[in-house]
Amino acid sequence: MSIKEIENEIIEEFEIFGDEWEGKYEHLIDLGKSLPLIEEKYKTEDRLIKGCQSKVWMHSESKDGNIIYTADSDAIITKGMVALMIRVLSNQKAEDIVKADLDFINKIGLKEHLSPTRANGLVSMIKQMKLDALALSKK
Numbered sequence: 001m002s003i004k005e006i007e008n009e010i011i012e013e014f015e016i017f018g019d020e021w022e023g024k025y026e027h028l029i030d031l032g033k034s035l036p037l038i039e040e041k042y043k044t045e046d047r048l049i050k051g052c053q054s055k056v057w058m059h060s061e062s063k064d065g066n067i068i069y070t071a072d073s074d075a076i077i078t079k080g081m082v083a084l085m086i087r088v089l090s091n092q093k094a095e096d097i098v099k100a101d102l103d104f105i106n107k108i109g110l111k112e113h114l115s116p117t118r119a120n121g122l123v124s125m126i127k128q129m130k131l132d133a134l135a136l137s138k139k
Helices: 003-015 021-033 076-089 094-099 116-137
Strands: 056-063 066-075
Touching: 003 021, 003 076, 003 094, 021 076, 021 094, 056 076, 056 094, 066 116, 076 116
Parallel strands: none
Antiparallel strands: 056 066
């Protein structure tokens, strides 16, 4: 699936909850629980995403021309946010990741319902994923 197709799928999932954010947060938490966890050997200081209030470790690698991400977080909402981003960007081509506008974040209303520190963390997460994709595409 393309990034845009996955984004549209997520938008449809979140539309089920309407304007009711309690359900959306529960869905986000469930997504976090289903996150394929990063291997313990990658939970190192150099893999921590800077700018996140919570601890978020991310590992990325290139496999068969696509970028694969794994991650973990010590906070449940943040874990759900990183699970969403991995769902959209993992297993995609580096150039598609770098170019992705990720407008689904605004369409599901996520950014406006996050605290300023979580919103900054989300921006940092996206920035790191794009930087990793760019770096791996040069190897």
